[in-house]
Amino acid sequence: MMRFLVRREPNFGMTNKNMTNEELKLFTTEQFPFLIIEEGNEWLTYYVEADEWKTLAHQLRNHTSLQFDFLFCLTCVDWKTHLTMVYHLTSTTFKHTVVIKSKLNREKPEIETVCDIWRTAEFHEREVYDLFGVQFLNHPDLRRLLLTDDWKGYPLLKDYDDPINMIKL
Secondary structure, three states: OOOOOOOOOOOOOOOOOOOOHHHHHHHHHHHOOOOEEEOOOOOEEEEOOHHHHHHHHHHHHHOOOOOOOEEEEEEEEEOOOEEEEEEEEEOOOOOOEEEEEEEEEOOOOEEEOOOOOOOOHHHHHHHHHHHHOOEEEOOOOOOOOOOOOOOOOOOOOOOOOEOOOOEOO
């Protein structure tokens, strides 16, 4: 009789199941203690430093108890003092959803691309680049998506000034 040694990723006491938000919160804070939780939202919302985002994204996608395999929304918010990237992730296997936010320097907004992890990010990142000016580092095709190549500025920034169309926010 032959025996095979099977290596498995430790699941730290969690079985692969649909976790409640509270279970997911406990599990993720144990696994990723550097995350900051934002309370009072429909979905669990975490803040991560921009330079830690790419590593976290890989772990969220590949961890056997999480499997966040679907990026269904990626956007940016201008707070006048800084920009915030917002990512909505769902596990189609376990049906749990989280929101990940990352604060960016408004003067030089940049963050690693995640289009190699979630293919849907490729066009979402181009849209955010086009309208907010966020540089997605190592993006394979970062160029304008909606506006013409000669467009000046980023129209969804709150200080954007368009004297022709008189846009003021």
